[in-house]
Amino acid sequence: MRALNPDEQEQRKRKVLHSVIHEYVRTGKPVGSHSIVTTAHLGLSSATIRNTLSQLEEEELITHPHTSAGRVPTDKGYRAYVDSLIELQKLAVREESRIRGEYETRIQEVEDLLSQTSRMLSSISHYTGFVMVPKIEKNLFSHLELVPIGNNRVLVAMVTDTGMTKHFVLNLGGEITRERLRTISRIINQNFEGRTLQEVQESITQRLEEAQREYREIISLAKDLGQEIRKISMSSIYLDGTSNILALPDLSSTGDIRDLFKLIEEKEMLSKILEDDFLAESDEAAAGAPDRKDQGKRRRKGQHPQVHVRIGSENPIKAMRNLSLVSSTYRLSDRTVGVLGILGPKRMEYPKMIALVDFISLTVNRILKEFEGK
Amino acid sequence: MRALNPDEQEQRKRKVLHSVIHEYVRTGKPVGSHSIVTTAHLGLSSATIRNTLSQLEEEELITHPHTSAGRVPTDKGYRAYVDSLIELQKLAVREESRIRGEYETRIQEVEDLLSQTSRMLSSISHYTGFVMVPKIEKNLFSHLELVPIGNNRVLVAMVTDTGMTKHFVLNLGGEITRERLRTISRIINQNFEGRTLQEVQESITQRLEEAQREYREIISLAKDLGQEIRKISMSSIYLDGTSNILALPDLSSTGDIRDLFKLIEEKEMLSKILEDDFLAESDEAAAGAPDRKDQGKRRRKGQHPQVHVRIGSENPIKAMRNLSLVSSTYRLSDRTVGVLGILGPKRMEYPKMIALVDFISLTVNRILKEFEGK
DNA sequence: ATTAGCACTCAACATTAGCGAGTGCTAATA
């Protein structure tokens, strides 16, 4: 028979790998040479497939659970598969229109948009959906208003340059006149306009003390204010469909599940992981064109948001070794970037999920842009 | 032998039942007649115990998992046990002092107090802790402030007669002058002072329309305002330690666990269940002295908060048939009452948990009273 | 280079047997 050139070899291997993954994703059972012959019509016998499988195993793209079982993709195998998906699958029409529909109802607040997005990611993927709200400590302070609301309390409304507002109530030690409040807010506004929130938080106590040595109550107020800003500027996260993870048949030990839920409960850990993704994104945007090594990110015809995929043990947490993270970013203002996506089993329909996250990320970005325009 | 009078009979049965429960709670395994002989030194042989066990089984206080296994308490058995605990166990000193310590750090806001309480309930019990924040729709509207914060947005600060504040931002269709806002807030304040939030929510659109037919923008603002009030007055809930439930060895089917987590995710359902408890509490307070039938509530020397216990299938949700709810109430103002407690396995140390919930409820009530004083 | 054929492996399932904890009953006993 005619000699196979190396390129054809590789082609075949790729096709078989894809076939293994598709079949495994579909059934959840190790796939044998025979089922590949019947599902992926390559015109080859099972023996030939077995040879190819051997080669793939050599490259550590698939493994045996045990001697006489079919093959299962390894993390590396999934990785190769995902990386080779150059074409972004189009989302099913019905799903796309459903998403559009959900977003059509006018949304007033950014918070609502994000929490709704998280719910939607969960409900369409049937996995866990998340939306991380970025730290806003890098935002610039514009001004604040102090409104007395009786009982020695003051409502503080803080506005950043990008138009985000945060508000909270502070308890005062004693009475304070409207006059005095006006003075204080004037001082703060003058001193801090254009600073980052972080700076404000760090130096508000000190500065106010300097400026108004004689007013005792201001000092305590400033302290509380600093505290509150610190609290506010931490990143938070929306999570939906966490119970969906329990429905996954793959999760082995109960210990794993517990770890995972601890992770979910302490959202901070999750925030950290996602922040890494966000940083990677920024860096790369600065660095320019991606090269071949730039794995795990799906570039979408030069357009902004990329979809990242983290497979199993690529995640930094051991409890996630059977899970994958499909995420993308959204831009809330020039300086703040958030992450959104889904957390599902390693054995998931990557093309579909990538398409979903990509589309939602695009949509969210578009809506946020409209928000800013206003 | 001397005849046993009926009272002694009952005494013995009760002792044996308690012994079964203690042993079962400790080990988790069905307990046989022999282990009762050795642990509860009643000076009786295993044969006698077996007779007593038979009687208890007749009364449906215990069951056989299968023919040749030991006995396991039924829900009814647990109920009888809990009801017979007249004496409130004292909380261990170290735990009591730990709780005191945690609450010592000055807490500014009611929200912080409640969320911390939930965490504490979870961490001491090692089960799931919860604190339900009651609906405040019955609160009376006192007044609100409207503060423009640029970009066509208004910060609304609403104060109720009990001094609770709620605040949120509204987007306006177009510009609005400070003057105009002042007029609007005056109208609202005059019209609604002393009404319940529910009334405000229901009639604000209509009333404003009547009062100010000429101002278009007010109508839309009123609508949003109504919406927002509605959102705010829904009851919410703090939950901690949900992952602890996964550590319970008792939970049988995975389906159960899933149901449970769905329940936890949609906190509304849980709110409903807890609200029932709260209603029961109010009713009874009105009705006067409790009689013997008044089961499931631990009265504490005539003092206010009672601890309720709901065992297994006494809960209205099927997924909770292996769980128990130990709850008590706290008073936030005269009209608003919240529920707090723990959700744990049916097989739990009731005396300890009841003591814990009781103590925390007392403490929270005390602190809230101090808050009001200020 | 591909394929048919075959020996071999091993998880999964079913069957069986033995153990032992625990019961329920009965007859003896205090």
Added chain:
DNA sequence: TATTAGCACTCGCTAATGTTGAGTGCTAAT
């Protein structure tokens, strides 16, 4: 009459054993 000792019986649990079948790896034929 209440209690107890004794004993047959039940039944879940575990380990041991056998059987099946999917799937591999190798070799020789094409």
